[in-house]
Amino acid sequence: xxxxxxxxxxxxxxxxxxxxxxxxxxxxxxxxxxxxxxxxxxxxxxxxxxxxxxxxxxxxxxxxxxxxxxxxxxxxxxxxxxxxxxxxxxxxxxxxxxxxxxxxxxxxxxxxxxxxxxxxxxxxxxx
Numbered sequence: 001x002x003x004x005x006x007x008x009x010x011x012x013x014x015x016x017x018x019x020x021x022x023x024x025x026x027x028x029x030x031x032x033x034x035x036x037x038x039x040x041x042x043x044x045x046x047x048x049x050x051x052x053x054x055x056x057x058x059x060x061x062x063x064x065x066x067x068x069x070x071x072x073x074x075x076x077x078x079x080x081x082x083x084x085x086x087x088x089x090x091x092x093x094x095x096x097x098x099x100x101x102x103x104x105x106x107x108x109x110x111x112x113x114x115x116x117x118x119x120x121x122x123x124x125x126x127x
Contacts, residue, residue: 003032008042015050018057027059031066041069094118098125 005028012019028042036042045065049056056062097115100107107115119125 003029003038005029005032005038007038008046011043011046012059016055016057019059022057024059027063031063031070034070035074036066036070037073040073042066045069090118091122094122094125095127099127102127 005025008028009019009023009025012023031042032038042062045068046062049062049065053061094115097107097111100111101115115125
């Protein structure tokens with residue numbers, strides 16, 4: 001599938017007009033097909049490389065930086081989802097235990113300790 005990579009093409013041709021003659025733009029499409037994001041991974045990687053090294057003449061030079069940014073972004077996104085899931089899970093667990101306490105339903109010692117720790121950290125759970 002073709003992607004709109006005009007921002008990459010324009011940036012690289014502005015940087016080095018020789019890219020107009022020999023740019024292997026299919027590499028950019030491949031990076032996107034492999035999960036790289038144009039705005040979050042590819043363009044920042046290109047800017048990073050351009051600042052570090054003048055005279056880059058091959059799109060393949062950017063590949064390691066693009067892959068590194070993509071991997072870091074995906075790891076961060078996965079960690080963020082896991083963190084949110086754990087926070088929501090702890091809050092729901094605390095609410096369920098607090099509800100049982102309010103309704104005088106038996107709460108085992110493990111759940112009681114969890115709720116106590118949760119409330120010490122986050123304040124009283126309202127149900």
